Amino acid sequence: MNLFAYFHDAVLRALGQMSEAGELAAGLDYSRIATEAPRDSSHGDVSTNAAMVLAKTAGQQPRKLAEALAARLGQHTDVDKADVAGPGFINLVLKKGFWPRVLEAIISEADSYGDSKIGAGIKSNVEYVSANPTGPLHVGHCRGAVFGDALASLLTKTGYDVTREYYINDAGAQVDVVGRSAYLRYREALGENIGEIPAGLYPGDYLKPVGEALARDHGAALLSKSENEWLPIAKAKAVAMMLDMIREDLASLNIRQEIFFSEKSLHDSGAVAETVERLRGQGHVYQGRLPPPKGEIPEDWEDREQTLFRTTAFGDDVDRPLIKSDGSYTYFASDVAYSASKIDRGFNELVYVLGADHAGYVKRLQAVGAANAGNRKVEVIARLCQLVRLFRNGEPVKMSKRAGDFVTLREVVDEVGPDVVRFMMLYRKNEAPLDFDFAKVTEQSKDNPVFYVQYAHARICSVLRKGAADDRKPDFSLLTDEGELAVVKRLAAYPRLLESAALAHEPHRVSFYLADLAGDFHALWNKGKESPHLRFIVESDSETTISRLAFLRAIRYVLASGLRILGVTPVEEM
RNA sequence: GACCCCGUAGCUCAGCUGGACUAGAGCAAGUGCCUUCUAAGCACUAGGUCGCAGGUUCGAAUCCUGCCGGGGUCGCCA
Numbered sequence: 001m002n003l004f005a006y007f008h009d010a011v012l013r014a015l016g017q018m019s020e021a022g023e024l025a026a027g028l029d030y031s032r033i034a035t036e037a038p039r040d041s042s043h044g045d046v047s048t049n050a051a052m053v054l055a056k057t058a059g060q061q062p063r064k065l066a067e068a069l070a071a072r073l074g075q076h077t078d079v080d081k082a083d084v085a086g087p088g089f090i091n092l093v094l095k096k097g098f099w100p101r102v103l104e105a106i107i108s109e110a111d112s113y114g115d116s117k118i119g120a121g122i123k124s125n126v127e128y129v130s131a132n133p134t135g136p137l138h139v140g141h142c143r144g145a146v147f148g149d150a151l152a153s154l155l156t157k158t159g160y161d162v163t164r165e166y167y168i169n170d171a172g173a174q175v176d177v178v179g180r181s182a183y184l185r186y187r188e189a190l191g192e193n194i195g196e197i198p199a200g201l202y203p204g205d206y207l208k209p210v211g212e213a214l215a216r217d218h219g220a221a222l223l224s225k226s227e228n229e230w231l232p233i234a235k236a237k238a239v240a241m242m243l244d245m246i247r248e249d250l251a252s253l254n255i256r257q258e259i260f261f262s263e264k265s266l267h268d269s270g271a272v273a274e275t276v277e278r279l280r281g282q283g284h285v286y287q288g289r290l291p292p293p294k295g296e297i298p299e300d301w302e303d304r305e306q307t308l309f310r311t312t313a314f315g316d317d318v319d320r321p322l323i324k325s326d327g328s329y330t331y332f333a334s335d336v337a338y339s340a341s342k343i344d345r346g347f348n349e350l351v352y353v354l355g356a357d358h359a360g361y362v363k364r365l366q367a368v369g370a371a372n373a374g375n376r377k378v379e380v381i382a383r384l385c386q387l388v389r390l391f392r393n394g395e396p397v398k399m400s401k402r403a404g405d406f407v408t409l410r411e412v413v414d415e416v417g418p419d420v421v422r423f424m425m426l427y428r429k430n431e432a433p434l435d436f437d438f439a440k441v442t443e444q445s446k447d448n449p450v451f452y453v454q455y456a457h458a459r460i461c462s463v464l465r466k467g468a469a470d471d472r473k474p475d476f477s478l479l480t481d482e483g484e485l486a487v488v489k490r491l492a493a494y495p496r497l498l499e500s501a502a503l504a505h506e507p508h509r510v511s512f513y514l515a516d517l518a519g520d521f522h523a524l525w526n527k528g529k530e531s532p533h534l535r536f537i538v539e540s541d542s543e544t545t546i547s548r549l550a551f552l553r554a555i556r557y558v559l560a561s562g563l564r565i566l567g568v569t570p571v572e573e574m
Numbered sequence: 575g576a577c578c579c580c581g582u583a584g585c586u587c588a589g590c591u592g593g594a595c596u597a598g599a600g601c602a603a604g605u606g607c608c609u610u611c612u613a614a615g616c617a618c619u620a621g622g623u624c625g626c627a628g629g630u631u632c633g634a635a636u637c638c639u640g641c642c643g644g645g646g647u648c649g650c651c652a
Contacts, residue, residue: 049593263652356646528610
């Protein structure tokens with residue numbers, strides 16, 4: 001059950017009755033009406049702005065309209081009191097009997113509490129990480145990886161039909177470099193002293209197993225071949241093995257994309273050429289010249305006629321080249337074909353999770369999506385994740401740009417564990433930079449939100465273990481303490497929270513919600529220290545004990561549900 | 575030069591597709607609370623002209639314009 005959706009319907013029904021009764025003009029736009037929790041709980045439980053939103057078009061004074069509407073809402077079986085306040089807010093105070101029903105609903109819905117249909121089965125493609133298959137993932141990939149994965153879970157929970165996808169950049173110059181680097185390691189594996197790795201090749205040890213594998217598969221056969229012959233072999237092997245390593249890195253964070261989409265396959269199948277020609281036919285692609293880039297002009301800039309995508313027609317700043325001077329397609333060209341593939345596969349929502357350094361790419365992606373979509377409705381949503389700055393006891397962790405000297409994702413996960421990495425990466429909104437201090441995130445204190453939330457869950461489990469099993473039905477009307485009601489109200493807001501987080505594509509809201517809920521719970525716990533009758537287990541009162549234990553189960557469902565969306569383990573003991 | 579993100583309490587940050595008289599947390603500062611279901615915690619106090627200036631609105635931290643400050647991006651690189 002969704003508290004706010006429930007009363008939103010009630011508001012709309014009341015308005016309908018009013019227009020039938022001739023008290024309100026028919027055919028008004030109800031879309032801006034909001035039904036939500038008032039900021040200050042002393043105003044009531046549910047609040048609506050309906051009267052203020054409708055006043056102008058209805059030709060009525062907001063307060064008068066509000067009073068008429070409040071009168072009708074006051075009749076609702078669950079409403080104790082409907083007041084008009086301020087410029088025309090209607091505040092509803094719910095009957096005491098309503099809150100027990102919320103808890104009953106949570107317990108009967110259990111894990112499915114908070115499920116929503118707001119996604120309306122929209123086919124959403126969430127593409128994230130998509131790092132070049134040239135080495136292990138580094139710490140910079142963590143955030144996008146976790147963000148994308150949690151967003152996908154959030155969208156699934158709220159009724160979207162989600163596919164998690166990884167785009168493999170296995171077609172460009174970077175993978176040629178990996179191929180050559182692997183070939184060098186192959187020669188090394190055959191006993192040659194290769195000395196220092198030359199500049200321009202990847203020096204990392206992680207390519208040694210690729211060289212060894214090539215040696216196993218081919219013996220010395222590749223040594224006598226020309227680069228034209230051995231490069232594709234070395235490249236394919238290196239990409240495959242790097243990708244396996246990346247999959248393992250992701251798995252260490254419990255991330256598993258369903259689709260790994262190869263850029264190379266778009267070239268091999270002719271999809272890039274087809275897409276470019278189709279768009280040319282539609283007038284989106286033309287031969288022309290570009291103005292020189294602003295700012296610092298690259299040394300090798302040359303003015304020439306080239307094949308361009310008219311992205312400016314869709315809001316981009318300049319048109320973008322599709323074909324390089326050597327006749328091969330640009331990276332952007334394969335991206336155009338990739339976008340077309342997603343749309344052909346039936347997605348109506350394309351979510352790109354990118355690093356902030358790709359901000360300049362967003363308009364282009366949107367332009368391409370719009371052009372490929374034609375008259376189909378396809379939304380392109382880009383979410384940018386800002387940098388993560390690593391600290392160790394307050395000191396920044398130095399990472400030189402020299403290749404090979406970076407902190408890998410795996411190192412971070414191995415040191416602090418996947419739960420900590422995932423929660424911390426989501427405990428900041430994605431556009432804000434994030435500081436990650438190894439010492440702080442593993443601290444066992446309330447300053448550490450991961451611990452704080454997991455501790456709440458573990459505490460509940462601890463009490464539930466102590467509570468004796470009893471089949472009697474809980475009576476939630478026994479829960480009358482202010483602290484208890486605060487928790488119930490927070491639980492009631494969960495479905496709505498998920499919906500708004502999903503619509504905004506902002507999973508961090510779930511983390512903050514959980515920290516708040518955990519705070520409410522810890523406060524309640526502590527009340528039991530001062531007032532023994534408020535403890536969850538009250539020896540002398542089995543009725544209350546049964547009801548409170550059931551209440552704890554409801555809290556536990558919500559904590560666990562939220563943690564699952566974030567991909568963090570709801571631990572039972574700590 | 576253009577575009578993107580950020581600017582909210584001493585510090586780190588929330589603020590839900592604009593909403594109400596008192597803009598919220600946490601840390602840091604101050605004061606209390608352990609014979610008790612885990613004090614790995616809780617309660618209370620203090621602290622802010624929401625970068626600045628205009629505009630839209632019944633109503634702006636939230637939307638629009640300009641400016642200031644911090645970060646980022648610009649390529650036939652992926």
